[in-house]
Amino acid sequence: MGSNKNKKRRRTAERPTTHPRNKYSNNPPDFAELASLYPTFKPFVFFGRDGRPRIDWTDFNATRELTRVLLLHDHCLNWWIPDGQLCPTVPNRSNYIHWIEDLLSSDIIAKTTKIGDKVRGFDIGTGANCIYPLLGASLLGWSFVGSDMTDVALEWAEKNVRDNPHISELIEIRKVESGENTLPAEGSNNEALVSTKTEIYLTEDMGREGNSLNTGYYGPPILLGVVRDGEEFDFCMCNPPFFETMEEAGLNPKTSCGGTPAEMICPGGEKAFVTCIIEDSVTLRHTFRWYTSMLGRKSNLKLLTSKLWEVGATVVKTTEFVQGQTCRWGLAWSFLPSVKKILSSHVTEKSNLSFMLQGLERKLGAIHVLQSVEDYFRNAGALCKLNTSSFTVDITAKDDKSDANLKSESQNYDGVASCDDVQEASGSSCLNLLSNNLSFRVSVFQQTPGTLLVKGSLQQRDGQISGSFSPIFRRLEEVLKQKFHREK
Numbered sequence: 001m002g003s004n005k006n007k008k009r010r011r012t013a014e015r016p017t018t019h020p021r022n023k024y025s026n027n028p029p030d031f032a033e034l035a036s037l038y039p040t041f042k043p044f045v046f047f048g049r050d051g052r053p054r055i056d057w058t059d060f061n062a063t064r065e066l067t068r069v070l071l072l073h074d075h076c077l078n079w080w081i082p083d084g085q086l087c088p089t090v091p092n093r094s095n096y097i098h099w100i101e102d103l104l105s106s107d108i109i110a111k112t113t114k115i116g117d118k119v120r121g122f123d124i125g126t127g128a129n130c131i132y133p134l135l136g137a138s139l140l141g142w143s144f145v146g147s148d149m150t151d152v153a154l155e156w157a158e159k160n161v162r163d164n165p166h167i168s169e170l171i172e173i174r175k176v177e178s179g180e181n182t183l184p185a186e187g188s189n190n191e192a193l194v195s196t197k198t199e200i201y202l203t204e205d206m207g208r209e210g211n212s213l214n215t216g217y218y219g220p221p222i223l224l225g226v227v228r229d230g231e232e233f234d235f236c237m238c239n240p241p242f243f244e245t246m247e248e249a250g251l252n253p254k255t256s257c258g259g260t261p262a263e264m265i266c267p268g269g270e271k272a273f274v275t276c277i278i279e280d281s282v283t284l285r286h287t288f289r290w291y292t293s294m295l296g297r298k299s300n301l302k303l304l305t306s307k308l309w310e311v312g313a314t315v316v317k318t319t320e321f322v323q324g325q326t327c328r329w330g331l332a333w334s335f336l337p338s339v340k341k342i343l344s345s346h347v348t349e350k351s352n353l354s355f356m357l358q359g360l361e362r363k364l365g366a367i368h369v370l371q372s373v374e375d376y377f378r379n380a381g382a383l384c385k386l387n388t389s390s391f392t393v394d395i396t397a398k399d400d401k402s403d404a405n406l407k408s409e410s411q412n413y414d415g416v417a418s419c420d421d422v423q424e425a426s427g428s429s430c431l432n433l434l435s436n437n438l439s440f441r442v443s444v445f446q447q448t449p450g451t452l453l454v455k456g457s458l459q460q461r462d463g464q465i466s467g468s469f470s471p472i473f474r475r476l477e478e479v480l481k482q483k484f485h486r487e488k
């Protein structure tokens with residue numbers, strides 16, 4: 001009992017809170033002072049029995065006025081949103097900005113910008129409040145493209161930019177065209193549009209011809225088709241529509257931050273929305289140094305992390321944003337080569353490795369696993385030969401000069417790229433481990449229904465090259481276990 005209590009206490013103590021560089025980390029907003037300085041805020045402030053100044057968090061007008069005065073007082077920003085639009089909390093949104101700042105200054109991935117270059121970001125779904133571009137530009141001098149699709153968001157985001165001439169040059173608001181075949185989304189207002197496109201096909205680009213990935217997202221374009229030819233960004237960020245329905249959104253009875261259906265929901269919820277960003281990132285690759293999104297559900301973090309390994313991200317990072325009672329998660333990934341590494345060529349290499357896959361659905365057999373193995377390595381740019389009679393896939397890394405940068409890293413392996421984050425899931429996909437001439441065979445044996453043995457055998461023993469076989473095979477094990485476990 002006692003030890004449980006201690007554990008709980010320890011967990012609470014260890015829980016991450018406000019980012020240390022967040023203006024409010026040691027200085028929470030002082031409502032009494034703000035009330036004395038801003039007469040329009042004063043009517044919303046009352047004093048509790050303990051004598052402390054408070055506001056009614058369930059009153060939209062109070063939370064909006066608080067955001068307005070905080071942006072003005074602490075950030076010299078003029079700001080407003082119409083009734084009912086999503087009202088951001090400033091300390092909470094600042095955490096995400098500071099996390100991106102950490103990612104950009106870390107040496108997890110190669111730096112592509114020169115010293116003195118301006119940081120350029122892309123805010124997916126900037127909303128009427130345009131909070132991230134306003135904060136990023138005023139706190140750090142970053143420039144932004146902020147995208148959105150509803151008229152009200154575009155009109156008010158532009159107004160919020162115009163009302164701040166000292167940073168307005170830094171922010172472009174970009175309309176997302178909903179594209180052809182666009183229908184009003186069921187159960188939402190006219191502003192939420194969905195296209196009739198049902199699947200996103202990843203074909204030639206990824207060497208996965210005919211293999212369609214249904215993201216479950218049927219909305220307007222997110223990055224592909226919005227980012228223009230030749231554009232490059234240091235990062236993208238997104239506070240996605242978290243929910244599938246307004247009932248699910250269930251508007252937290254303890255606070256009132258507004259939020260229209262167009263802001264809060266999309267078909268498939270945040271999982272579908274962020275899956276679509278991931279699919280777009282596979283095509284856009286180095287157009288962004290970091291792709292990031294916020295998530296409202298921890299379960300989606302795990303799921304999307306596995307998806308990122310499957311599509312060949314080189315680095316995946318996660319974090320937790322805690323502000324008061326609200327908990328959100330941050331997911332970041334990149335396709336640039338990871339920089340930190342340890343030399344692994346001295347590792348005595350095993351040329352035969354194996355693992356078991358258990359608990360598969362009965363209808364899934366060796367052939368499905370082999371096809372996943374083939375897809376996975378083909379995605380990473382390797383040549384794959386599937387033999388359905390011997391139940392093997394032969395894999396050889398291609399000699400592709402365009403990937404020379406990635407392949408040159410193959411003698412080094414960094415299983416964990418670390419940063420100061422609270423939670424992290426980092427690693428290296430097979431992409432940056434596949435070296436020219438590395439060739440190996442993966443064989444799959446059915447043991448009993450639902451249980452398979454997966455074996456990997458190195459085809460050559462070149463000391464330097466073979467050093468990457470084991471991490472590649474370990475990564476394959478993770479991917480297959482996650483995939484087939486999920487499909488149970």
Ligand SMILES: C[S@@+](CC[C@H](N)C(=O)[O-])C[C@H]1O[C@@H](n2cnc3c(N)ncnc32)[C@H](O)[C@@H]1O
Binds near residue numbers: 124127131132
């Ligand atoms: C949860 S709100 C976030 C608003 C603001 N960034 C914030 O953090 O308060 C989500 C926004 O995404 C927009 N949105 C939905 N689908 C979009 C798409 N495909 N492209 C751009 N914006 C989109 C919505 O209109 C809405 O303004």
